[in-house]
Amino acid sequence: MPVPRGQDHRSRVARERRQRTRTLLIESALTVYAAQGLQGSVIDRVIETAGVSRGTFYNYFRDGEALLAALALEVSDQVLGIVDPAVRTHEDPAARIATGVRLVLAVAGAHPQLAAFMVRGGVRAIGRQGLAVDYLVRDLSAGIASGAFDGVDLRVAVDLVTGSVLAGCDTLLAAEAPRGYAGALAAMLLMALGVPATRARSVALRPLPEPDIPRDSLFVRAATLAASPAR
Amino acid sequence: MPVPRGQDHRSRVARERRQRTRTLLIESALTVYAAQGLQGSVIDRVIETAGVSRGTFYNYFRDGEALLAALALEVSDQVLGIVDPAVRTHEDPAARIATGVRLVLAVAGAHPQLAAFMVRGGVRAIGRQGLAVDYLVRDLSAGIASGAFDGVDLRVAVDLVTGSVLAGCDTLLAAEAPRGYAGALAAMLLMALGVPATRARSVALRPLPEPDIPRDSLFVRAATLAASPAR
Amino acid sequence: MPVPRGQDHRSRVARERRQRTRTLLIESALTVYAAQGLQGSVIDRVIETAGVSRGTFYNYFRDGEALLAALALEVSDQVLGIVDPAVRTHEDPAARIATGVRLVLAVAGAHPQLAAFMVRGGVRAIGRQGLAVDYLVRDLSAGIASGAFDGVDLRVAVDLVTGSVLAGCDTLLAAEAPRGYAGALAAMLLMALGVPATRARSVALRPLPEPDIPRDSLFVRAATLAASPAR
Amino acid sequence: MPVPRGQDHRSRVARERRQRTRTLLIESALTVYAAQGLQGSVIDRVIETAGVSRGTFYNYFRDGEALLAALALEVSDQVLGIVDPAVRTHEDPAARIATGVRLVLAVAGAHPQLAAFMVRGGVRAIGRQGLAVDYLVRDLSAGIASGAFDGVDLRVAVDLVTGSVLAGCDTLLAAEAPRGYAGALAAMLLMALGVPATRARSVALRPLPEPDIPRDSLFVRAATLAASPAR
DNA sequence: CATGAATGAGGGTTCATTCAT
DNA sequence: CATGAATGAACCCTCATTCAT
Secondary structure, eight states: OOOOOHHHHHHHHHHHHHHHHHHHHHHHHHHHHHHHTTOSOHHHHHHHHHTOOHHHHHHHOSSHHHHHHHHHHHHHHHHHHHHHHHHHTOOSHHHHHHHHHHHHHHHHHHOHHHHHHIIIIIHHHHOTTSHHHHHHHHHHHHHHHHTSSTTOOHHHHHHHHHHHHHHHHHHHHTTOOOTTHHHHHHHHHHHHTTOOHHHHHHHHHSOOOOOOOOTTSHHHHHHHHHHSOOO | OOOOHHHHHHHHHHHHHHHHHHHHHHHHHHHHHHHHTTOSOHHHHHHHHHTOOHHHHHHHOSSHHHHHHHHHHHHHHHHHHHHHHHHHTOOSHHHHHHHHHHHHHHHHHHOHHHHHHIIIIIHHHHOTTSHHHHHHHHHHHHHHHTTSSTTOOHHHHHHHHHHHHHHHHHHHHTTOOOTTHHHHHHHHHHHHTTOOHHHHHHHHHSOOOOOOOOTTOHHHHHHHHHHSOOO | OOOOOHHHHHHHHHHHHHHHHHHHHHHHHHHHHHHHTTOSOHHHHHHHHHTOOHHHHHHHOSSHHHHHHHHHHHHHHHHHHHHHHHHHTOOSHHHHHHHHHHHHHHHHHHOHHHHHHIIIIIHHHHOTTSHHHHHHHHHHHHHHHHTSSTTOOHHHHHHHHHHHHHHHHHHHHTTOOOTTHHHHHHHHHHHHTTOOHHHHHHHHHSOOOOOOOOTTOHHHHHHHHHHSOOO | OOOOHHHHHHHHHHHHHHHHHHHHHHHHHHHHHHHHTTOSOHHHHHHHHHTOOHHHHHHHOSSHHHHHHHHHHHHHHHHHHHHHHHHHTOOSHHHHHHHHHHHHHHHHHHOHHHHHHIIIIIHHHHOTTSHHHHHHHHHHHHHHHTTSSTTOOHHHHHHHHHHHHHHHHHHHHTTOOOTTHHHHHHHHHHHHTTOOHHHHHHHHHSOOOOOOOOTTOHHHHHHHHHHSOOO
16 A cells, blocks of 8 residues: 655645645736736735735735736746747748737737736836847847848837837727737838838738637636636 | 906916916926826925925815826927927928927937826826827828828827837937937838838938927926925 | 914924924823833834824834834933932932932832833833933942942943842832832942942932922823823 | 553654754744844744744644743753752852852853843743742842841842843843953842952852853754754 | 825735644 | 645835814
8 A cells, every 4th residue: 555655745736736826816916907007906906806815925925016027027928928939930020020019919909908917017017128029129130130121220120119019009908909900000110110011011911820829828817817806 | 347456466466376386386296207107105295396385285286186187288288389380380291290209209308307207107197188199190190191101090100109209208218219219210100101211211310400498398497396396 | 463473373383283292102102112012013002092193103203113212212311300410419429329229210110101111121222322321330430430439340330230220120010129129229239339338328228309200201291191091 | 451562662752753843943942032032023933943844833832922931941941950050069148149140141151042032031031930030039048047148138139130140141242241240240249248348259259160051952052053044 | 375283094014823735 | 743825913104185273
């Protein structure tokens, strides 16, 4: 009669539980930040949404800022996880930019919480140093170097793209985006970068594969949570 | 029924004083919002900066929100007062857009408090309904109607311009803007709108008259206040 | 018809009110510290005792520590104000020490809150640097220099006196002090300092003037407060 | 009905382990109390220092108070175990008092954790009822009865001795004690008790055997623990 | 109208203790 | 018995707003 390796088993179970609670808190945080931005009683609402006690929160995050940082990191990770693989299927810098922009807007459109998080100050949290900007810089630089984006200043281009996408999220959130909004925005960005109109439109409007959002992604789970808070 | 002169005089003086205090509070508010956004003890700092008592504040504004609204209105007014006259000197929609964008960035660059206010949430306060957007819509619509901006969706164009300018303010604020930043941004926006590159650059890089910022404008006075708070 | 100097009057009234509240808080603090020492919910009880709101407390003291510091200073001041004048009526170091010790114990005996405050940690707050110790050092040094306290180490003597007095306060607080307790303690301290027994006793047991405790002293008012908290 | 040996063995081993953990917790408690008094997260630090889980702690002590009580008892026991044997080698009450005082200070000097524990409130925990005071009373009473301490009030004498020793610990802790501090203090105490100066000094300054502090005493082990917490 | 003391709801954080595994 | 996640009461502190003078 084999004895279960109690030690191992116990600690594994504990570790898993810990991870689950941490994730739950981050999901709740997305829900809360999306709903009310950075102001007000963040922690209170997070724990209520998560169905967890006040003390538990502080067992996982030193304070609200730490939570926001963790959330920003997670959001950044997951968005990139969805967007970058599709971006990488292209060699052409213009196609990469267009794909990235369109996919980000697609995800934001499908997950209003993400759009809201970005618009309501989350982007500040991710910051200029955010990974997403690194990827954008990567593709813009390649285009500039290859002559595809002739005479373009990197800094200006980054602001153009990030600023437009953020404003786009706001529009998506307000449900005021016309059909083909994302494609049109991407096309205009390419034109701004010097891509001829015809090509810009053909690249930016070509069919886009559905973004592959995992069933248990942060965004999906947070949406569920928003619909029916734990407890 | 003749009003005694004394009466008249007294009430005029009183009205002027009232107006001065109100203006002082709005200037202080700009200083404070620019310095710390919406977090922390806003009103405390406003009255300290203005050198005015707590009670006085509430004699002029019902609450903090009312102050923010008044500030947003004032900022919007003054920016337009500086920018629109210069914009109106042009008939050409492209020139109008470029001039507007460049001047807004010039003012923001010259007055970090304005840039900070916009970036730190002031834009939310001004809102989409803000006058500035109306003017932008006016010029974009004209360009679309005239065929200058061919195949452009108004909504997308608005987002592109406003988003880029806002991101630009952030860059200016971080003092990371290269020389010619505003012109380059304007040129790219024109290209995005379908203006051919050569023309876009010639329009967007042509010499710009110094923005005419009145000596006693909100921005100038707020800067003074930031340097040496009243009292 | 003379106009009241409104400005002056108003600000004077305000200043007086401010002072009164501050004093009230310090009195309440003495009551509270005496009752429960340094542990537990100090601020809550202070404001309840003072009949004042939470916010008011923080308008006067940055935190509990600042309150304790102010209280310690005040206690130190007032005890010395009562004790030192009587001490100074003597030239003889032995008489000075004996008078000081007896008076401190007399005040502590008459005002259990003072005794409790010292025993419950207030002395830590006053600290070794407290003024009282300075005065003690002054008199001990004089005695050592004059040869009255022959072969005595200052540091050791300070500890002997302060330690004994503190222990004495504890005994007074427990109401276990026999008649003549303070005099007997003072006599033993003089003997420890090398004063011959007969003289020590004659000096330490000679009639002592009643300590002159002002009607509105901290101790008297705190006692009133303890009996019937404001509101 | 013979008990199987295995049973016996197992339970003995278990009992010993239990005892070891309990001791470890008490040692950790000394370390913690010495370092920070009663403020802050006592239990957290105790279990961290002991390298033991939260739950384990509560298997050994009902609550924090029970731990403090156990610690106080243990400290008291061990100090007396070191001091009393040496005291008992003397018949003379004066020698007994002097030896006791000097040894307590010697142990406190050698083990700052002990000094800190006593000063930081441990004495309150040990309380007047503490064994040490019983032993002091024993020797003082004998001296009074024998006429060696003529005209001395027991209560006053107890306060004098305990108060001075406690103040002495504070001085030792601050590392401000001059050479010969303990002897000088003891001599003054004897003089306070009526012992003539010459005799007091000869008794209190005579060579003192090194206190015999067992290698595995609470103090030694706690010091080790402070240097390198378990785990 | 100006003043500034007072208010108290609101939000943040800690830590002794419990309990399922 | 050991473990450590979860708990929540108890505190601490802030700041927009009111109101008597």
